[in-house]
Amino acid sequence: MDVSIIETSSLGDRSYLVSAGDVGVVIDPQRDIDRILKLAAEHGVRITHVFETHIHNDYVTGGLELARTVDAEYIVPAGDDLGYERRAVVDGDLIEAGPIHMQVMHTPGHTHHHVSYVLRDPDRSIVGVFTGGSMLFGTTGRTDLVGKGHTDELTHAQYHSVQRLAGELPSETKVYPTHGFGSFCAATPASGDASTIGRERTSNPALTQDEQSYVDELLAGLAAYPAYYAHMGVINRAGPPPVDLSMPEPVDPVELHRRIDAGEWVVDLRERTAFAAGHLGGTLGFELSGSFVTYLGWLYRWGAPLTLIGENEEQVRDARRELVRIGIDDLHGAAVGEIHTLVAGAELRSYRVGDFPALVEALAERDVAVLDVRQVNEFEEAHLDGAINIPVHRLPTSMDDVPQGEVWVHCASGYRSSIAASMIDSRKRTVVLVNDEFDRAMELGLAQ
Incomplete structure (x- = not known):
């Protein structure tokens, strides 16, 4: 039995193809299903089942289109009102796809109806578990995406779900999460590229802390998440239309x-x-x-x-x-x-591009402003003396708060600040992009 990873690093997510013999099943597929179809062809398998661990909040699923394209059974947790046919599964259900057996475990927390799928071989031995947004590598899925009114309840539920996974599965069970590789769906940054239940027992806060400490720490650490998340669940519940990857119309x-x-x-x-x-x-x-x-x-x-x-x-x-x-x-x-x-x-x-040493020179020579477009929690950890913090996602509604005159804009790596610089320049302001790692500012003693 083989588990192949389909990485979507730009969103910090993973999809999976499980293959055995000529049978394959897919877990949490992304929208561009051509990657999955190609991988299945390379493995010589026919996809018979497509599984979702939850209604996703950070991307549009490819599950519905994949299931229809290959005539597979579409497996989705029961409980959500959806606009399409699927097999709604609940805790304890067993789905058999030839030699591949998947057992459903209800693991609420990331969402109310979230499930994990325990992968078993034909003799029912446990091989791994697909944990979606429940148990991640060294962390758990965030619990505030369904709505603020549900966050406390779901955080407690997340704790018990991870406890259940660790309590019912053997130490050698491989853990296959969907989120946690840079995804904002993770409560805190994940660690490592692979894990097992045994390893999580020694490193996951839901397994190393008491319940209230875990809840308090998770809630305190929740940072802002992308605004487009508000649209993902709506699209996924309605049923996404077929994907179009063609070249857009040319514009002269x-x-x-x-x-x-x-x-x-x-x-x-x-x-x-x-x-x-x-x-x-x-x-x-x-x-x-x-x-x-x-x-x-x-x-x-x-x-x-x-x-x-x-x-x-x-x-x-x-x-x-x-x-x-x-x-x-x-x-x-x-x-x-x-x-x-x-x-x-x-x-x-055009506008200038500099680094942190160049910023030091500019600050010594003339009156310049420093704009830090990192998240608030990043700014609170360390920042340049006198810097103004406007996270890049707030900049469109906070442009009047950007100082007049020459503004040097930075982030942690130069990517977010490059977006911010283009926004400021579009207002015909004087901007300089700091295209440098914030660690360098720390080395120079600029940050405190």
């Missing part, structure tokens, strides 16, 4: 400038320093890298017309794949090519 330079002048969302996918060196005024820079979809989804005005600028079609297609994973399907087109070919008579804008 004249039409591109009309959209910019109209205040539409026009997003430049190029590398952050390339954007800083020359870009169309009024566009926003979201470098297509690991954090792209999280922060674009967080800042995007849901349903607003969205046009992409890319160096080539491959870059635009990759961005579209990322965007459909969070339900941004309706792209209004894309402009492709070197930025100087898209100016249509307008002048390119």
Whole structure:
């Protein structure tokens, strides 16, 4: 029996294909199911069942489309009012897919109806457990996504769910979570790339702390999560439409400038320093890298017309794949090519890029402001003396709080600050992007 991981690092999630003989089952598939179909073909298996551990809050599921595409049985926890046919399962149910046996364990906490699936081989020996947003590597799933009124109840439930997993499963049982690899669905950052029940017994706070200490610590550590989460559960309960990964319609330079002048969302996918060196005024820079979809989804005005600028079609297609994973399907087109070919008579804008040593020099020479766009909890841990903290997701409604004059903007790595710099520059302000690791500021003694 083989468990293959389908990694979606941009969202911090994993899907799984379990294969045995010519049979395969899939757990918590992402929206772009072509990756799963390709993997199943490579393993020579027919997917007979598709399992969901819960109604997801951080991505649009590919489960419904995958099940329909391969004519598989769609397994979803009972309790949610859904807009499609599925097999609703409850605690204790056993699903047999040839030699693959999956037993349902109700593990509420991340959501009310969340379940885990215990993987057994034909002789009923336990191989592993798919824990979704319950037991993660060294942490647990966050418990505040269903609504503030449910958070305390679900946090206590999460504690008991993880306790149950550890109490009923052998130490050698492999743990296969969906979240926790950078996902905001984790209550705190996960640790490691693999784990077992035995290892979690010594490292997971739900297993090393008493119940109230666990609850208090989890609640105190909950930080902001992306705004697009509000739409994911709605889409998943209704049933997502089939995915479209095709190239968006081309947009010529004249039409591109009309959209910019109209205040539409026009997003430049190029590398952050390339954007800083020359870009169309009024566009926003979201470098297509690991954090792209999280922060674009967080800042995007849901349903607003969205046009992409890319160096080539491959870059635009990759961005579209990322965007459909969070339900941004309706792209209004894309402009492709070197930025100087898209100016249509307008002048390119630019701004400076520096590092923390350059910021030290600037602070010594003249009056500059420092804008820190990290999360509040990051700022409280350590920050530059005199820095103003406006988390990047709050910047659209807090632009009046950004100081006038020369503003140096930083984050932990340069990614969030690059987005913020593009937003500030679109207001024709003087901005300098600090494209540097915050650890360097610590080494220089700038942060306290």
